[in-house]
Amino acid sequence: MKIVFVGILGLLLARSSLAATSGCEPMNLLTARNSPFARIPVMDQDGVGLCHAYTAAQLMNFQLVRAGRDPSVHPLWGGVKLAEANRTATVQVGDVPSTVHHILRRGNCPVARIRAALERLVRLGNAREIDVVGIIDRFAHQVYLRQAQEYRLRQTYDLTDQELQRLLRRAVAEQEDHCESGTLQELIPELQNLAVLRSPQMLSNLLLPECQGNLESLALPRFESHHQVPTEEWSQRISETLQRTGSPVGISYCSRFLLEPDHVGVTDRSDPARPQTNPECGPHASIxxxxxxxxxxxxxxxxxxxGNGFGPETENWRCLCRHRRSGAVVDDCQKSTHDDGQYSVEGCWVDGNRLNRNMLQTNWFEASP
Amino acid sequence: MSMSKICTLIIFYFLSRLAVAGPCEPFSGYTIKEQLCWDDQLKSWLSESCLKKKCEARAFLERPAPKVTTEAPVGGQNPATLFCHTLKLPVVILRDARGNEQSFCTFKDGSLADPNAIERHIRK
Incomplete structure (x- = not known):
């Protein structure tokens, strides 16, 4: 009798396990034969809150490469176009569907043009690239901190001209402490001209000379997104979309769970249109x-x-790595065994159940008819 | 101390440096190329110059870390590079040989270090 009972229990457990993993056939777009990702590098957004634009760029570049074109969308362009359309004072606010929509509607400035625009400043300042990128980085970060402070005090992101100029001079002065050569003061008028009231405007003006007249229109499949899904169904929906489209799926989620796998970022979905999140959620977008x-x-x-190193968010998960020299893929690599400079981290495997509790939105390009 | 002991110590010193020096790789930005080498003891990419002479990037990782906290990441900011910003170390994004992007913190002497190592060192 005991044996029969154990047998039935085992059968039931096996069935529930099968049900939970059904529709989860192994699939990996990073290692697939002729994968577009061979031409779309791992990106690093640094301290700039442009995750929506990085996600949009990767989703769009995947479709472009699959259609036989070059990966041509730069995240900065998406961030600037969205900020212009929404008239926001910072590029660091946005969502993936709107970013995709505005790039498609207003045209795309190719990656090479955007790189040329940044390089122009390097030459103008007769400085190392590190110094110019450092100034923009310091300036953008200071603007961001001041805007956050301003928003807390007055619910506005707007800073005055004088305030922006003060921040810019401070960024240049701080960078000069680090600079071995170059004439960084020469950059101040140029950057001041760019910094017309808002940082999106500054970036837009920086890119304008290179992008004007060189916009390309992108013909891509239909773009879709979901945000009203019951908690337990998110990973299943992502799985279905991956298999149906054969394309990456954009996700907006509480990234805190990457650091603390048991974190529950979404605390209340009773109003599906406005899920309540934990204050530590850390909204983020990835693919x-x-x-x-x-x-x-x-x-x-x-x-x-x-980036592609073993950072704080990779420590709790097994990842997919690539050997830097040979290019060989190593699955289930971990910080404890593979953090030796030989491997780059290209993605990490997370538990669907844990992701479910932190999901906010999915978005994807439908399969071409 | 005899001459042979001094020689042994010198050889031991260089061998120990070689033992922690991992692979080196060129990283590039818009206009620069920087050779970075992996230090397996510090678990960090460092400028190649740090292998030959003292550099601030290595010194930072070898001395006790300052007490630093960062604001919570917003808009998906890289949590490791926020430590560079808080320490007022400019961040530069370079691409490795395969084209993947990686942030680095720049020290006053121009030496570069891996933000992940800086973040771990501070949290240790």
């Missing part, structure tokens, strides 16, 4: 590029935009 069954659940492969 899902693969799936695999693991025990009783489905794991999803997330490609982040935080």
């Amino acid at each position: 899902v590029v693969g799936q695999r069954p693991s025990g009783t659940q489905c794991q999803l492969l997330i490609r982040n935009s935080h």
Whole structure:
């Protein structure tokens, strides 16, 4: 009798396990033959809150490469176009669908043009690239901190001209402490001209000379997004979309769970249009590029935009690495065994059940008819 | 101390440096190329110059870390590079040989270090 009972229990457990992982056939867009990702590098957004634009650029570049074109969308362009359309005072606010929409509607400035615009400043300042990027980086970060402070005090992101100029001079002065050569003061008038009231305007003006007259229109498949999904169904929906489209799926989620896997970022979905989130949620956007069954659940492969090293967000997960010299793929690599400079991290496997509790939105390009 | 002991110590010193020096790789930006080498003891990419002479990037990782906290990341900011910003170390994004992007913190002497190592050193 005991044996029969154990047998039935085992059968039931096996069935529930199968049900949980059904539809989770192994799939990996990073390692697939002729994958567009061979031409779309891992990105690093640094301290700039442009995750929506990085996600949009990767989703769009995947479609472009799949259609036989070059990856041509630069995240900065998406951030600037969205900020212009929404008239926001910072590029660091946005969502993936709107970013995609505005790039498609207003045209795309190719990556090479945007790089040329940044390089122009390097030559103008007769400085090392590190110094010019350093100034923009310091300036953008100071503007960001001041805007955050201003928003807390007065619910506005607007800073005065004088305030922006003060921040710019401070950024240049601080950078000069680090600078071995170059004439960084020469950059102040140029950057002041660019810094017309708002940082999106500054970036827009910086890119304008290179992008004007060189915009390309992108013909891509239909773009879709979901944000009203019951908690337990998110990973299943992502899985279905991955398999149906054969394309990456953009996700907006509480990134705190990457640091603390048991974190519950979404605390209340009673109003599906406005889910309530934990104050520590840390809203973020990335792309899902693969799936695999693991025990009783489905794991999803997330490609982040935080560089390709073993950072704080990779420590709790097994990842997909590539050997730097040979290019060989090593699956299930971990910080404890592979953080030796030989490997670059290209994605990490996260538990679908844990991701479910932190999901806010998915978006993707439908398969071409 | 005899001459042979001094020689042994010198050889041991260089061998120990070689043991922690991992692979080196060129990283490039818009106009620069920087050779970075992996230090397996510090678990960090460092400018190649740090292998030959003292540099601030290595010194920072070898001495006790300052007490630093950062604001919570917003808009998906890279949590590791926020430590560079808080320490007022400019961040530069370079691409490795395969084209992947990676941020680095720049020290006053121009030497570069891996933000992930800086973040771990501070949190240790």
